[in-house]
Amino acid sequence: MAEYFVFDIAESLLRKLASSVYEEASRAYHVYEDVQGIKDTLSIVKGVLLDAEEKREQKHGLREWLRQIQNVCLDAEDILDGFEYQNLRKQVVKASGSTRMKVGHFFSSSNSLLFRFRMAHQIKYIRHRLDKIAADGNKFGLQRIDVDHRLVQRREMTYSYVDASGVIGREKDREEIIKLLMQPLPHGDGDGDRSLCVIPIVGIGGLGKTTLAKLVFNDKRMDDFFQLKMWVCISDDFDIRQLIIKIINSASASAPIIFLAHHENINNLDIEQLQSRLRYTLSCQKYLLVLDDIWNDDRAKWIELKDFLKVGAVGSKILVTTRSSSIASMMGTVPSYILEGLSMENCLSLFVKWAFKEGEENEYPNLVEIGKEIVKKCRGVPLAVRTLGSSLFLNYDLERWKFIRDHEIWNLQQKKDDILPALKLSYDQMPSHLRHCFAYFSLFPKDFGFAGLEISSLWVALGLLGPPVGSQKLRNIARQYIDELHSRSFLEDFEDFGHIYYFKVHDLVHDLASYVAKEEHLLVNSTQNIPKQVRHLSVGETDSLSHALFFKSRSVRTILFPIVGMGVDNEALLVTWITRYKYLRILDLSDSSFETLPNSIAKLKHLRALTLENNCKIKRLPDSIRKLQNLQLLSLRGCVELETLPKGLGMLISLQHLHITTKQSILSEDEFASLCSLQSLIFEYCDNLKFLFRWAQLTSLQVLHVQSCGSLESLPLHILPKLEVLLVIRCEMLNLSWNYESQIQRLRMKFLHVENCPRQQRLPHWIEGATDTLQTLLILNCDSLKLLPEWLTRMSHLKMLHIVNCPQLLFLPSGMHRLTALEDLSIDGCPELCRKCEPQSGEYWSFISHIKRLSIGETREGHLLFRLQSRMRLKLRD
Structure with a gap:
């Protein structure tokens, strides 16, 4: 059943109604009373929306009521946006100073008299609809809830037992986790305590994190290595008191003889007594504690619990399972163990186990062949394999098997412990604004390669992002949303170059998006x-x-x-x-x-x-x-x-992103100077352009991307005071050093990508002006580049440096060790330089060995230009 995003939509509409633009416009067009009426009614309705969403499955008719509220809010937004458009038109007419345009504006459908009449009628109708729907809501007995504290339905509590013979394909993972548990980790938890180590297992819902933890927990080696083992499922609220009780009870079950003398009902103890009993239980014991299914992201609560647990003996370990990489980072004292999907072979074995009685698959080879195709859609997720396999158990009808093969998982009937409900738990835990953005992924085909900036622009166009705080930019809010979705294991194949980033959505997550947005x-x-x-x-x-x-x-x-x-x-x-x-x-x-x-x-x-x-x-x-x-x-x-x-491009005063391919040789500088909101500008295959601009100040431009502009000779960096991102790709005539070497100006540049610039023998000196800001530097296919300057080592914020296919580059600056912020260094296609950077033996190894992520002689991400073109759906011309 489809989800609604009514709370988020109502909140967005209320923000608009409260803005000065809408208030002034409503007064000017004599609809102030009706607009305020809509605002007041919507404020009342919004207060009960969260309660309505909680109860929509229990109360008949509530889903339809929510749908009506959502529709009237969206219709109101469509109508009220007319105010915004009218205001923008007035700004353009006023700025033009053209009598002809003013006369044309009067006789157009948007002149004040016609507009006033039309808006008054439409707004009255919206107010009437909203009032009626709001009155209908009274019959549901809804309570006012102003803050989103909805209880998220968690899965049922887990237990520690597992039949190891029924688990397929996790032997290697089990050995890796046991190795981590048994090896000494002298750094402890980072707080100076050497007795506690936290190992997180992270992965999407249904991947088998709990099953893997069970395999480890029940391995006999763990009985010999740890004096005490405890299993606690945390999937409900992270209540410290209840967690202490669960840990004590689990310890008692693990070693009942020790606790016979203390047998009592600990549920009646207060928190002081409980923490004392917990410390006594764990004191001087080398223990293994599994905390399964963590959802809590409140660091203060985790630290409070962790402080109670630090009394164990040296070598005590905590194994955590969670769907969130950010939670894992908060809790873990070692890098997270990222659980991958099962191999196709293991998935098929698991499918056969659930779809047939033992040995029966040999009687139905045609069904097994269809089963192989069914397994592909599970993308290595064991719970999805089990869901589809069990739905076919004792069913030998060929058409039924083909139906399962040919239909999306979200179209199939699901039980409460199947894959779609399991994934929906993660969706239910999202804040409403994130759900709304997530649903938009359903409009793209499976395995689609998303460019972060592309999807962000669409979210902005639809008004799906929350309001900026202070000077915060919308693109930064969008990046926060994407990072959060990534943290919740919804995104995969994430490639991050700073300003530019790419990702895909797991096929099963795509099914979830289609399910909630259908x-x-x-x-x-x-x-x-x-x-x-x-x-x-x-x-x-x-x-x-x-x-x-x-x-x-x-x-x-x-x-x-x-x-x-x-x-x-x-x-x-x-x-x-x-x-x-x-x-x-x-x-x-x-x-x-x-x-x-x-x-x-x-x-x-x-x-x-x-x-x-x-x-x-x-x-x-x-x-x-x-x-x-x-x-x-x-x-x-x-x-x-x-x-x-x-003509008249400069009248697009809201334009933020302009991407151009044109045969023009000269651009209208006046037009571009009028684009007061322009943030990103891309020129591609503009073969006749020699110069972009000479004097037009593009004071708001932050991103400039020029690619395959074969005649371009220079870039106007002096007229781009706010430029943060520059990409220069395949511009053979361009001399990046031309006209900028006389003086070094302070730049705001954070991201610089230079590719296929054959005339560059050295990096242009003006880059030094970004010493305090540059974070990403990508240099690709510069055949003539011979030297990296020593001033490069003063880039105090440089995090990523990639040098690819620069065969004449032989040396690194001697001060590379000073790049303390550098986290990612990749060098490939530079034979001599790669030799000098070889681990241990290379003469530059001591310069770079401190860098967290190193790739020498092999390019992890492949050719970045190919990524840019394929993900942004561009076609190359010869």
């Missing part, structure tokens, strides 16, 4: 029925394009084409969408092949993101695009036939 988010194929309430749509198959044209909802906010090579080739289809879906926020037409973009695109006043990447036929854009005052992202990357940028 009523409003939809990846369309040719056979699906499209729900009338869908708001976010993604086209997943070529055959589904005509099918997607006819969906009923007129409140669609997202249309995506995420699959490489599949787009729109029909301008009439675009005209239909523009006419029908006037509340679109995101229109991604990547890989399309229409020749002209309709003038009517200007009707999409709510549009925040417009992507035309890799359209190889489009030659011009309509000048009407300048009316999209809400537009934040415009991507024209790979539009290799685009002759010129549209």
Whole structure:
């Protein structure tokens, strides 16, 4: 059953209604009373939403009530956004000073008189709907809860016993954990205590962390090595008193003879008596304590418990299982043991064990072959294998097996201890804002390679991010969300280069996203029925394009084409969408092949993101695009036939991200100087550009990316005072040192990527101006580079340095040991330099041996340019 994001949506709408823009506009258009009425009613409703979400399964009709609240909030946001658009239009008209534009604005559909009448009618209707729905909610007897303290349904309590003969494929993991438990670890917990070591096992739900801990706990070697063993499941709240009771009881069960003299009901003891009894129990004992299924991220609570546990003998160990890498880092005193999925061979063995009686599989070789395909969708997760295998036990119908093979796991019936409920525990534990962002992953196909900045821009366009605190940037909030999802084991194959980062979503996590988002988010194929309430749509198959044209909802906010090579080739289809879906926020037409973009695109006043990447036929854009005052992202990357940028580009005063491919040789500096919100600017395959700008001050620009601009000769760093990120890739005529060597200016640069710049024999001296800020430096395929300057070793914040395919580079600066912040050094494709950096024997080894992550002679991440192009879905030209 689909989830709703109503609390987060209501909170976002209330923030907008409380802003000065909305208050001033509502007064100016004489709808202040109605807007305040909406705000007051929504404030009351919001107070009971958390209680409603808790009780939605128990009370009949509550789910429908929540759906109605969510719909009216989203509809209200669509209507009230008209205020924001009107305000932006006024700013543009005022700044232009053009009488013609002012007259045109008066006779347009957005002039004040028409706008006032239309808004008054629509807002009154929204207020009426909200009041009625709010009144209907009174019958449910909901309580007011203002803070999200919802109790998360945990899985049932675990126990220590396991039949080892039934566990498949974890022998190596068991030996590795036992090795960690038995080896001396003199550094203790980092607080000066040498008697306590905490080893975390981390992995996604259903991966077998608890089973592995059981295998270790019941191994006979543990009985010989530890005097006392205790197993405690923590999956409910991290209550110190209850945990102490559980530990004491487990110790008593482990060694009952010791505790006969102290047999009493410890539940009646107060906390002072309990902690005394715990310390007595553990004192001078070398113990093993398993804390299974940790969800607590409150460090103060953990430290409080840990202090009680420090009385054991030297060599005592605590083994922790958790789904969260951040919790593991908080608790662990050694690096976390990251549990991987089972091999395909082991998964198949486990599947056969659950799908057949012993030996019976030999009678059904055709079913076993289908079983191999079923196992693939489990992606190494044992609980998923067990779920699908057990659903087929004693069922020999070929069509049933094919049905299981061909359908997503979220479409199959699930029992409470199956994989989807197990994964949903992690989802339920998320804060509401994170759930809303997580659901958006369902619009992309499985195994999709996400670029962090790309998904962040979409979240921003939809208003899914929380409000910035102080000077905090939205992209930093988005990165926090992604880091949190990664910490919760929802993301995999994470590659982090600082500003640029990539990841994938585990297939089973994708099933979860599809499950929770299925009523409003939809990846369309040719056979699906499209729900009338869908708001976010993604086209997943070529055959589904005509099918997607006819969906009923007129409140669609997202249309995506995420699959490489599949787009729109029909301008009439675009005209239909523009006419029908006037509340679109995101229109991604990547890989399309229409020749002209309709003038009517200007009707999409709510549009925040417009992507035309890799359209190889489009030659011009309509000048009407300048009316999209809400537009934040415009991507024209790979539009290799685009002759010129549209006139009036400078009127896009909300534009933050602009990605350009054009045949132009000269850019309008006035237009770019007017883009007061522009944060990132990408030029790619702009073959005729020799210069970007000469005098236009781009005072808000933070990211500049130039790639495959074969005629470009120089970069205007002097007009980019806030530049933090610079990527220069395959610009053969560019001399990075030109015109900047006379003086070194202080820079804010944090990320610098230089690739395929054959004229660079040394690093440009202006980089020294980023001594106090540079964090990532990537140098790739610079055939002429011969020297790294000594001033590089003064980069006090440098964390990552990658040098790849620079064959003439022979030396490292002698002061490399001074780069104390450097955590990641990779050198590859530099034969002589690699030889000098060989572990132990190389003459530079003593310079770099302190670095945490070293890769000499083998590139971990492969070619970064390939990553950039494949993840951002770009096509290379010869």
